[in-house]
Amino acid sequence: MNNYVVGMGEALWDVLPEGKKIGGAPANFAYHVSQFGLPSCVVSAVGEDALGKEIVDNFTSKGLNQLIAEVPYPTGTVQVEIDQAGVPQYEIKENVAWDNIPYTAHLESLAEKTRAVCFGSLAQRNVVSRNTINRFLDAMPQNDDTLVVFDVNLRQGFYNKEILCNSMKRCNILKINDEELVTVSRMFGYPGIDLQDKCWILLGKYNLKMLILTCGINGSYVFTPGNVSFQPTPKVEVADTVGAGDSFTAAFISSILKGKSVAEAHSLAVQTSAFVCTRKGAMPILPEELTTA
Template identity: 75%
Template sequence: MKKIVVGMGEALWDVLPDGKKIGGAPANFAYHASQFGLNGYVVSAVGNDELGNETIKNLTSKGMNLRIPQIPYPTGTVLVTLDADGVPAYDIKEGVAWDNIPFTQELESLAKETQAVCFGSLAQRSVISRETIHKFLDAMPNDDGRLKIFDINLRQSFYSKEIICESLKRCNVLKINDEELVIISRLFGYPGIDLKDKCWLLIGKYKLKMLILTCGVNGSYVFTPGGMSFVETPKVEVADTVGAGDSFTGSFCSAILKGKSVNEAHELAVKVSAFVCTRNGAMPYLPYELTSSLDLK
């Protein structure tokens, strides 16, 4: 049986200059993991509206398994503007369906079968979805091979020290970028030490299996208690960077679950995220030369 990988949190529409595209970090993550032959699930909520119907139809057409009830709140949207380098800025609407993801027996059963889950801070801005995410994580077994990935994904002012602390206690893999690491260091009152030392500090404090640090054009790192992997960022012609980080996490997770080393998984993740940067939107179809690098059985 294929291993189950879950993206949990916001499923929404990115409204870009050239039109709207399906998005949301958890959906992006699950989609990219599914391209490597894993059983990708998206856990979220959408509205009883046209956009909600379109979300379900779109994700189903991409081969995703959905745990996305339609509830009496509007489907989430994000206004995305891009700077000259294709780097996005977000205006995320509040009071939407994914702020109100219900916890059900069906979700509890899914949690017990899940091999890896990815969640962030954004969907925890509301109490209802935060409690659902916590219950799902707590229902997952704590076997050595299971991954609970906190892709911190700080957006606007939708985070707090308490939310981040609780998430760090529940995860065993942290994914963070260099700008977010600076914000977290200020929030936690860490001394003015360099980025690498901050990463080692977080690994020790929260007993993490892995910490992934992405630094844009300056490369990326994967820290483990026993070592560190560094891979340079390839130079590509960027269309936009929307979803690139999620594709990194999805492909890295897939490689680890399929028995690749941290360095092998890291190199694949960098190639995948570089490719996604050359395409518009968060969910491009990956070419065979990338997906064939893992055993698809």
């Protein structure tokens, strides 16, 4: 098939006080895309160790297509400590498997059949994976129908202006949250204007098809040239927010690929991420009324 939707980047374990959970935005994104009935694939790397085998087995059990290399580095882990105020503190281990995703003939073949890809800034902290992501983007079909989504994820200082700037030039859809937008604006030297004005500047400067801005409980926006869609955040009983943003992106991109309008896609994305917030973990099974909407 020539229409894969790919999530590319980190695959890891979040090591929490109560135990470990599989983490990584690319797998969350690819899994939810598959629930919307589109062929998806997660691209990453794991170590030649028990933790890596467990990730691969978990994805296999979910029926998730994967192109996950085994490399001579440890499988990625994130140490999560909860402080006295209940706020999590993250320590993302460095020089791990997903920092070293190799560019292979299989990966190039997948790129040539890819209709949409989602990648972030975290997976580009190491030159090996950064080069692989860029080569994958180069090998994808270069036409107006191809969607290249850059989902900004600023973590622990694992980013710089050059990586962000290059990624924004490479993408045609930018997804960013309000806190990240403030950081990016400061880094790029934009004046103290409001968030919406900053979004219009980025949309024009990088010639984007769309810019998605999420603002937590304050709703979300989708900017397209000359238009803006706003959706309030539904009030739900939150179990946890892990993976909610990835499910939003997956629902939105799946809807656009199915030919829905920006407003329809935005509405479904908000409903999907709200549902994910009501369940523990990043990969709950979505209700049929969402996946067939």
